[in-house]
Amino acid sequence: MYQQPNKQTVFRHLGLIDYQEAWDYQTNLFQQTVQQKLQNRKNGEAGLPFTPTQNYLLFCEHPHVYTLGKSGKEDNLLLNEEGLHAKHVQFYKINRGGDITYHGPGQIVGYPILDLDNFFTDIHKYLRLMEEAVILTLKQYGIEAGRIEGLTGVWLDYEKQQNPRKICALGVKASRWVTMHGFALNVNVDLSYFNNIVPCGISDKSVTSMARELGTEVAIEEVQEILKGHLVELFDMELVQESQV
Template sequence: MKKKILFFEDLGKKEYEETWKYQKKLFDDIIQKKVKNISYQKAGYFLFVEHPHVYTIGKNGKKDNHLLVSSDFLEKIDATFYQTDRGGDITYHGPGQLIGYPILNMDYFFTDIHKYLRLLEEVIIHFLWKNYGIKGERKKGKTGVWFHVKNGKSRKICAIGIRMSRWVTMHGFALNVNTDLRYFDYIIPCGIYDQEVTSLKKELKKNDISFQKVKRMVKKSFQEIFDVEFTPMSKKLDQ
């Protein structure tokens, strides 16, 4: 069967708000074509990005989980804060964290939001095992990827929060690679009180992990799990 094609773009380091608006533009474009029954040549987009220090909270997030995130404190730690349109509670994004934003027309895949979330988890689980031989796990009733769910205190390495409308997705996953984990101490990540947050750097006990190498490997895992091929955004044909 012919593979589905996604436009791929690595945005490098970019502010959260600017990226959010860009995502929304791509998301709205797909929806408008669906509403008008216009044929769409590709199955969607996949973006990589690395944000400056920022806290984001989902539309149903609880303010009690903000902890120290006040305007004065944000300025002190050089961070920003945004209420977003994704699901999930408060989380942190920042340097050394790989963000993946799939903006997919699920008509090309399947129309099952829970299956989609599980496949996003599977991308990270596949990446961790294939490239580092470490076992990422799911936690019952929670979204994301963890270590030692049943043996010892669980540690979360990847957060996932999405929005889906008319079977089009946006937002995605945040994988801690070389992330400064101190920024998680100022919140209750994803509203879970008893969790620890970890990074690939911490788990492998290394000074630094090649961010570019991680990007290549996560991209390959996404291709394999979702059975897609990527084409550069520069080759976009349908605008």
Template sequence: MMIHRFSFEWLGRIEYMEAFRYQEELKCLRAAGKISDTLLLLEHPHTYTLGARGDPSSFPLDRANLENEGVAFHMVDRGGDVTYHGPGQIVGYPIMDLRPRGLDIRGYVGDLEEVIIRTLKKFGIRGGRSPGYPGVWVDQEKIAAIGIRVDKNGITSHGFALNIDCDLKYFSLIVPCGIRGKGVTSIEKIMDSGIGIDEVSGALIASFGNVFHAEPNLSIAAKSSAGFMGLDT
């Protein structure tokens, strides 16, 4: 089986649109073969996003009031409905060429779910899938959302958001992912104890490499965040 190479970058806490513009730059470079597949890991400040085919009724909030409270809102070109991003949630944006891997969109989403399921397992949490609802669940509560875009060149953008110790009240103000009657949870809520974002990030990187049969570029990894652990796959 072919082993691919991938790079990753830790961007820290970054505004949503700044990260979006960076994804667009990397997509062009990946399509031109100038960079390898890349996994961006980051946090966003308080932000709501609504996908291209999302239902506006899932977002019953006044945007002007949100802005006054320092909460951003963006309409975005990914799949999926409305979701929340904020401190204490790790976001992953893979910029990948799916064509050499022979992956279609459904297979890619399934692989992203598997990355998160394996990551949670490292912390003793049993994550799973819910038929018809993309993302990763613990019982009837979603712990990770997935919303992606694949362009005409087969290059991916957007990705996943895993709740570590974020303030879950922001989800209660919307209909997360347009799914009614289900809850949202986090690693901290399940474990009743704190886990550092570096520890979760390291586990994500290792799981990403395992699922996608890829090895991280350790020189870039070290430059991005020397504190990440778990890079051995």
């Protein structure tokens, strides 16, 4: 039996949420989706009907935290335990791809938990569409951004690369075509926290934010709405619910 794609996507804004709490939250949704896919396979073998898998798009902000991906080097964290405590920053080793990054207030963190069987089974395309949503969002604010070959994320001065700087980081995990983790767009974030790490393991390029580039703080709620709209359009999602959690 063939599973009909379900592009319905539940949007939830989790607000300012502890990193571990958000990680547990998205992990639960991720595992539920994977288990449903396994059950659907059994149902198919038994000639029973499928239950469509659900997709989720989560937005949030985190208190100050550094996260290190599976392929990252702990040496890229430039603070010891005492330094972390002094700056009130948490540190987690997590199960996404990529190296070390920072999350904090003033940043839009997006966690799509999507069953890519409902959209397309191509991780490269998945990453590029997330980047494209950010690029289109920044364009509406007069910020020209793009990609640098061989590097994930969204960059400024991406062509001449005289002063290339990252404005959005990406790092994902996928299993059975179900995704988790996602992206972090620097809007009004305190960039000084990036000085305590080698962001994404890249030592010869800097980090920036919308506020730094525009010379003023930006209404983050407005950016969220624009970014969400581009994600919905690019992925051809059917947004079925919006709720504060």
